[in-house]
Amino acid sequence: MERSEESAFPLTDLTFLDDRITGSRSVPGLTVRELFAAMAMTGLLAHGRSLTEITAEMAVKHADALITALEGDKNAEL
Numbered sequence: 001m002e003r004s005e006e007s008a009f010p011l012t013d014l015t016f017l018d019d020r021i022t023g024s025r026s027v028p029g030l031t032v033r034e035l036f037a038a039m040a041m042t043g044l045l046a047h048g049r050s051l052t053e054i055t056a057e058m059a060v061k062h063a064d065a066l067i068t069a070l071e072g073d074k075n076a077e078l
Contacts, residue, residue, distance in 0.1 A: 036063035
């Protein structure tokens with residue numbers, strides 16, 4: 001799985017009955033790409049009025065650039 005398709009905040013939803021876990025399911029949430037694009041779009045929109053379609057495209061390009069940079073630096077020490 002590519003980094004951009006990984007879940008940003010994966011969760012496990014547990015089902016309880018009488019204080020016992022009776023089941024679980026994985027809830028993936030947003031992908032890393034979707035989260036980065038949303039964050040980029042927030043910043044772009046904070047700088048004034050813009051055309052929504054162009055702003056959305058720019059946000060995705062910024063997200064992709066960040067993912068590419070992080071993938072190139074995946075051997076770096078955190």
